[in-house]
Amino acid sequence: MKNIICSLLFILPVLLWGKEIAVTTPQELEKAVKNAAPGDKIIIDNTSPWKDVKLKVSGKGNKEHPILITTADNQALFIEGISSLSIGGEYLHIRNFYFRRGQAPDKYLIRFRTSQDNLANHCTIENFVIDHYNKPHRFDNDNWVVLYGKHNTVTKCTFDGKINSGPMLIVEIEDEKSQQNFHTIRHNHFKNRYRLGSNGGETMRFGVSRYSIYDSNTQLIDNYFEHCSGETEIVSIKSGSNYIARNVFWECEGSIVLRHGDHNVVDGNLFDGNFKKETGGIRIVNSGHTIKNNTLKNLRGKGFRAPLAIMNGVPNSLINRYMPVKDVEIFDNTFVDSEILVFGAGNDNERSVAPQNITFRDNSFVHYPKEWYINTNDGGIIFQNNKFTDQYTNKAMPSDRFGSSLAVRKQVDGSIKPVKHLVTDAAHLQQYLDDAHANDTLLLQLNHTHISLKEPLKINKPIALIATQPYTFVSNSFKSMPAFILITNGGSLHIANFHFLGTFESYGNVGAGISTDKAGVLQSYQLTVKNCTFTDFNESSFAGIKAEKSSFADSLIVKNCFFYNISGTGIAFNAEKEDKGIYNVENALIQDCIFSNILGSAIDIYRGGNDESTTGPFVEIYHCTFNEVDNKEQGAAIRLIGPQFIRFAYNNIYQSGQGGRSIECREFRYHDIKIENSNFYETGKIDTFYPHNIGKNTALLPALIPYSKLNKKLPQSFNKNKTIGSHELL
Template sequence: MRLINLTIIKLSLVILGCISTATTAKDYFVDNKQAYTDIAKALKAGDKVILKNGTWTDFEILFQGQGTEKSPIELTAQTKGKVILSGQSNLRLAGQYLQASGLVFKNGYTPTSAAIEFRRNKNELAYHSRVFEMVIDNYNNPDKRESDYWVALYGKHNRFDHNHLVGKRNKGVTLAVRLNSKQSQQNYHQIDHNYFGYRPTFGSNGGETIRIGTSHYSLTDSHTLVDNNYFEQTNGEVEIISIKSGKNIVRNNVFYEARGTLTMRHGNGNLIEENIFFGNGVEHTGGIRLINKDQIIRNNYLEGLTGFRFGSGFTVMNGVPNSPINRYHQVENAQIENNTFVNVRHIQLAAGSDAERSAVPINSVMKNNLIINDDQVQPFSAFDDVSGIKFSNNVANSSVLNALRYGVKQTAVEMKRNKNGLLYPTSNMSAVGAKADLKVIAKKETGVTWYPKVPAVIAFDSGKTHAVSGSAKSLLTAIELAKSGDVLELESGQFDVSKLVVIDKVLTIKARQQAKATLTFQRSSLFEIHDGGSLKLDGLIISGQSSPDSAGNTVIRTQKWGMVDNYRLNMMNSHLVNLDINHTFDFFKTGKGALADEITLINNKFDGVSGDILRLDSETEDLGIYNADYVTFSDNSFSNIGGSLVTLYRGGTDESTFGPHFIMTNNSLNNVGLGKRNKRNASIFLHGVQVTNINKNTFVNSAPVIVEHTVGEPKTSIINNIFDATDAPSVTELRVAGPHTATLKNNKVINPNSK
């Protein structure tokens, strides 16, 4: 009887405690920063803070308190999406059972190491807390090389879900799980249903979308779950997700046209399952890269992936014997089973094999996988001994490497799309490939419903067309009033521009059909590209006749320092003359830190340039940084060019990028690169370029092509060219012993200058 009474008393106390918490909880409607400060330190379980709609500038929010599982403390917007945190604003959470939602970070950058941080300081962390339905949109430090996170997870048992993150452009991981103290290890965080939108090519290391741990703590388990997220064009660098800890699960995520890979860089015992990769044939789209021990990769679906080397559709790395903690540990006891590879161009085994990375995979299995390529070209490459990977019961529709045939059955396989949008065999092959009921999460199921998922890049010629009469004043007015994507169509006439024209929008300037529109300029440069700007020129005559009689003029340049946004520059069907008023008159010159997604020159004529056509060599610290990702010359003619057509430089030993790329086809060069101020003594100078294709060009009385290979197993092809009174191309391996690895064939060298 007494036991029953004690139980009743205890139950009554619990009920009274719940009633007390509910009755004392408060809702606070806050309309200014001071009002928030006044109540922030006294928040109790069950309290709710509502921020008034509007823009809050330079608002550093410390959200702290001790909530409970049933009565969390909440921070939210009056209307989700209507509270904008701009300027130097951030959010820090510290305590237990905190929930924050509904805010938008844009038009600024964090003043600290993260925009959203699950800690106040190194001692006060967040536990059992949740951040959801938040937006971080292009919230970037104006110094592109200044590193920060958008989200930093510390503590344990925290959840980050249904958030929208797009446009991370400065250095630093978009979302980092930090394991730098015992309070943050074995954390059991959950990262789910987030939309990770466009992250442009960063141009060096430091552009991951998610990183779990660091090499220093990589032998520590994290137990982080990453599931049901959507990664769209997350192109920052070769590692989209970089796992640097143990016992994590990455499951049910979609990677859509994402350049890079899900990489098990450090740490052991991770599970990678039921993820979907759609490359759609986009260049450098990758899948999964495997390093370390006890990794399980099963029931993943990979389709249309073109990536190679460390960015392949599937990569098993070689390790370093007795590897230090920050290098490559040997692959051991990997279980690779029941995955489907459809039109995956490269599956690479023992990748990275060299004098240092000589530890081949051991005690691993690859079984029950389905490998289908429509062109029936087998995708496997083996760079070392792969006998430590046992193959069994795999099926392919093409022959494979001799060393693998014992475990891969070749057979014709007809594929059909299932209701989930994935391809499966029409015949009964349930034992191989990914399971039939894979869930493919839709983009609309991730992120928030109230913030649009807009296209990543505004296309040229996607806006309105405006006629511009033949005067500089009309042109300047039209540029000022134009919107991104617009086209300015010039009538015949001479447009003698007296001021520097800033391009901070996506703009096309073209001559009206049959019109003769000539641009001259009185300043040291005609166009200067700033953040948000991209420029397309078409059918114009551009003359340097009105330019200052001084050295160092340019037709186009980027701002000299401080660009965060990548840009594009296209020019076609144009004629450039008199760019020789003084010495070192360049067509284009990059500022430091600027990165072009593409520079494309098609069907142009250059006659009389005292400097270079493209100066892309401002990054000289040899840190793996470069100034242009894709440079393309096609069907142009160049005569009397004192400098080089291009100086494209990527120094250092970093292997985390895909570029630069240089493509040159069907161009003619006459008297190019022989000016006394051309320090490179080259018509083309390429240092550290990763992909080079020089094909069907004619060089007459010109300086040679000079290529310097550094790291990353660069692919260089120089074929079917004519070198008349021009020395043969020079290719040098700066970091690898032995002969160069370029392909030089079917080139014709006539009366080289060196003789």
């Protein structure tokens, strides 16, 4: 009898609270969840990755006894290829999925519904990893996690490396089944949301403007955001009554933005920019918000990315524009060694309604100047009992407290060091490039002056290509080539001491010296070009250096280069022409270069439209000479359409842009532009919308000297006795 009682006591919990079910395949998992009872535990016992699976799991647990879906020994279930997960039903708790080496099949990777009618409620994903699970093209939009239904939770997950368009996580509130949802997002690690160069690079978004009058009631608490810099809005709030608390933002180029919706609370968050440019804090639109107990330190964002920016509103605003800001409480926040605050950000002819009834009290400022804010309006802000001090106790929050236990903490392998490879045979240069490791240097030392190519060299890793003396790239293919060097996905290039000759004997034309792949480049790249010459690119669409659509350079540096006899453009980063705020380069530095006898523009950098979700491009042009460049009717020697930061100084522009403009800009009033300390002789006008962007310049006849005295690397065939107006003699 005693043995019978013991046996009953052993099996009673299983009978009452569910059983364990082992599965090994996606099909078995879906069937097991469908047939599971409350309290069942489904264990995935499989050591092989699942590939190209579209999982749909739907079942019904209850509050006391959810259905648990986990893995044997809490190991990672790797999911690869073109895969997705849809969750429906109630009280499902899923653990330990790891998405890698693949992409979502359509607009979502993980979705909390299996159909329009079967939403997830009270469901949880825990200890997930999504690692660089990107579509192959930058503007193929998708979202990694989409929350529908109510009372769902995302916890202890790591989301790492989103490159393409679309937030990592969104909360949908498109109908009453998903409004007032009380979702919880906590203890996660969001990292490496890379710059997109366009709108659509948020890390997460709650709601959309269309439904922003409805409350979401989502809690975003105790998460770590690291290098989330896709665009201005890191967390984009477009709904009401959300609670954003105790999160850490480390070196993130952007802000929490209360874009639409009322009565949101931002409480106890830590923003640490570590003095990186464009790192921001909190931006406020709409009414009834509470901003309290936050620490904002070492932030270097300005304007919309200021540590605190309160927007001006639009009179009778449409729901998708800027509702006036009013009745906001801001108190007990600490601002440490950061940029000044902005009250009335975006004040212009459209956004003319000042913030109203904003209480700003009991806030502390550490290491701040007397001029600690800008108010673009009169009144509207009530200041009370704010304090200034030099005393501050540093707060730090290690990232390893957050995210999934499955995430690999990537360490730099110190055993793999960059290597220099001596190349003496140009015929196998592509093989050398393929065999090299990332960050290696190929040092060319050839016994001939020409490098003949039948197809472009492809760069698919960070690499340096250095010539010991000037070698000339030429084509020996009767077919045209897009470029001598193509930067493909994963590639970055540092190149020095080469001549790119676009037309050679009777061989086919070459479209550019250096270009990106026309198929698109998913990852951002860096390009540095020094002591190079680009000549004889003889079509209007050709260029010395160019970027194709769907490519984005984090950094472009061109120094001591010479662009001559080009029918197209010298440097062309102008491929995104849809006027949607998309652009091809974030930071461009062009210095000590000569542009001469160019039919098109010497430099053409384009960012069209009026989108305000990014801050680039940043363009700096110093100590350059422009000689006989784009003298066509209504031409422009330098075309800078839309860069939000321009420094043009110590340059000489001579007999250029005579049919139209020496420089053409299309800027907004908040752009930071200075054109100064340069010489314009027999040139077209400087065309800017705001004349105050033009500083002190001269219009003097420069000394005309032969090219041979410029100390530039020129091709042997060049007439070095030809004269040019040199800024170096001004």
